[in-house]
Amino acid sequence: MSVAYGYQLQILLHEFLILSTATALSRTLNTTIDMNNIPKTINEKRSLKLHQNKLHPVCQLKEKIQRYFHDFTPFDNLSEVVSIEGNFDELLVPQDHPARSTNDTYYVDSAHVLRTQTSAHQNELLRRGYQSFVVTGDVYRKDTIDRTHYPVFHQMEVVKVLPKGTDALSDLKSTLSGLIEYLYPGKDYRFLDDSFPFTEPSVQIEVYQNEDWMEVLGAGVIHPKILENCNIEATGWAFGLGLDRLVLSYCNIPDIRYLWTTDERFLKQFKDGLSQFQEYSKYPPVFKDISFWVNGYTENRDELWSEYNNFCEIIREEGLDLVEDVTLQDKFQKEGRTSLSYRIAYRSGERTLSNEEINLIQEKIRTVLSDKFEIILR
Template structure:
């Protein structure tokens, strides 16, 4: 989904995720203030071959091409389809709920599931089909991974909405890996996994769907579920909103247990109106867990479903897994360490799991300072460069000081880079070699002036 608060945004202050994008929230601010993303030319200056081959198909590089070898190495891993992986467990739990909760007329599951759609999409699929304006900042090269000007790695599973509706589907779940350039810390990673849900109704189907007499608390404390007779007088849009909130309240109750306190926060996404985020009170802390909304009729109509209305939602698998299982570091999802993986070999997907941390290896911390170039500079370019060189041994990159020279007005940034391997102790020598390479590359690639 598009921007809303500091968690699910297409471009929002301090954190970049995608529509419904749900990586881990950094703060519980209720601010709707926007900030502008600054793009740079780092990606176009990065040396690339004339053609990139990905998943058996060649893509001609151009000035938009900015996918690094590190990112390319992640494509096709499909952690969400790896049996007994925590992301697979979350996917299966949600899928199991929808299979049992929504049954078609012949006793078969109403929702179909697509968890193997290729992550390479067109720019039209990723943005245009979702009514995202041409000048929207979410399209910036500094925030996405482009193969070229027309193709990219999907920034959200919403990129498949239009095609699946156009194929005639009324109820479906899409699960897949998505890609965003972002900061580096224990809750952000350039590849994460989302689940998208879409449900379309005729007006008659909608009323029958929500008028079955269910008594379920949907709204904030003090509100009540409308009686069946009241639904006859409700407008279709309100009935659709009720159906959406009913479905998602049941979903989180399935995941977290009954009695969970929830609240709905008004939000903005380009392709739904009204739009909401659901927050849950988990162990005394309010946490956002998903984004949702009533689908814009223009989008539904353009997909050939003119006689339908519908809703959509999106959630992040890593986010849910980190909350439900207590996983402290997003890099662990990519680990091959048996101490991590064996904890999720359980006999059934709904079994409760509490991750047991194992010994952390000591960190090695180095600082890097440089004067910013006079032209445009993007922190995402710096983070991407550090990821490309340091890989997953980089635990965190934090801006710890910003200085403006009183006379020249030049700006200097100082970043603290924390190196920590998940599976062994790093030596000072190997970290020094990596850090030195980062220092050289940041000057060559970003045009900064080092203060090393």
């Protein structure tokens, strides 16, 4: 065998291995190698970076928390496109975990996703030698439609490495108690046991706010396997919090869509920093129902229709930010089929909506749903 032929054979073998790996990954995800399930409305949000806009309450809360962790290294401009390994594998997320599904996650291609959590950068930064750091960024997950959920939101991930033998859980709870007392002075709070793939043990904190317990953050001791994989002989802790929902409660904002408005009546209320939101003219809602039969109906882990997140995504894509809420009105089975009926609430924060314009949107939604899903419209 000639040297040249042997070299060509090596190249072909290398390319075959790469293709085989990509094909195997593709099959694992039950999709194709060149997949991309990111809709236009999500792509349009990727450049906005609310957490970097100093006049926006999301950024202002980020900066307030960063001041508490002033001796930690801050990162807030890391790319939202991350590898599947960083977002899932290196965080010990099981291969069959629902979060990997295209029903939950936006895939850029067969090897990359729009990060679903800022923890996606944890292993990379640990390997680069950072011992204490704060990562803030926009994250992306398919989600339901209501006043507190949105498919793009903002997270902060705080990580600290401690010497081996340190009681990391005690150090974590002490740190979090100080943070909560800093953010919510005088409020009652409590620690609850929780479970995450990448921390063990895990906890969450709830704060008593507006006569109810509100989850503020999830946390835990960094899983030993993660530190081992990063060649770190130590212990440590990590926690993550969602800035958007905290801003809603912190500033008394009733609808998460306000965070994405360009209306000056909203933005000018925060020109001097975080403050209590004063709601301006509230326009009336327009309600429309949509009902259909589903063959082979199945449910997800939240006991919702397994296609519910994709269903909501289509409604968002066609209705844009005019859609305020989607609620299940009725569900029953007959002759092996399942009937679902949903009520869609449309409302603009800037003008009164007409029945005529909403009817056009509703008809487009019906058409797209009929094309995308195995359903029979009623």
